[in-house]
Amino acid sequence: xxxxxxxxxxxxxxxxxxxxxxxxxxxxxxxxxxxxxxxxxxxxxxxxxxxxxxxxxxxxxxxxxxxxxxxxxxxxxxxxxxxxxxxxxxxxxxxxxxxxxxxxxxxxxxxxxxxxxxxxxxxxxxxxxxxx
Numbered sequence: 001x002x003x004x005x006x007x008x009x010x011x012x013x014x015x016x017x018x019x020x021x022x023x024x025x026x027x028x029x030x031x032x033x034x035x036x037x038x039x040x041x042x043x044x045x046x047x048x049x050x051x052x053x054x055x056x057x058x059x060x061x062x063x064x065x066x067x068x069x070x071x072x073x074x075x076x077x078x079x080x081x082x083x084x085x086x087x088x089x090x091x092x093x094x095x096x097x098x099x100x101x102x103x104x105x106x107x108x109x110x111x112x113x114x115x116x117x118x119x120x121x122x123x124x125x126x127x128x129x130x131x132x
Contacts (some may be wrong), residue, residue: 002114004053004126005044005105010119013037019124022075024131032127044105049087051103053096054110055117055125056082074121083129096129104130 013036020032057072058080072079085094085107096104104126113122 001108045102047106
């Protein structure tokens with residue numbers, strides 16, 4: 001299975017930040033670049049819990065509630081992207097925001113996410129989740 005580290009190694013910061021700017025704060029460049037560089041330098045931990053990372057697309061409906069959507073444009077500024085994890089040992093989903101970088105780098109990336117997003121898009125959404 002493809003890991004987060006595998007995806008990061010396929011990207012460069014300029015491409016990732018170009019995607020990041022489409023949806024997120026543009027003035028966070030230095031902080032985002034620091035996180036990206038750390039992720040490139042750190043070695044992943046073994047993924048003992050078999051955590052699988054995935055990205056959900058969320059849009060606000062007419063009632064003002066956030067709903068997960070399956071049909072979306074990755075460049076749509078009205079869509080929010082939520083990076084989550086699912087592990088063998090828990091029925092719910094995890095936020096990756098509190099994951100240690102070593103652990104995060106070892107997480108597998110879901111096939112659905114790999115099919116719907118480019119590596120630069122995946123990394124940009126991960127960086128937002130870590131920076132947020």
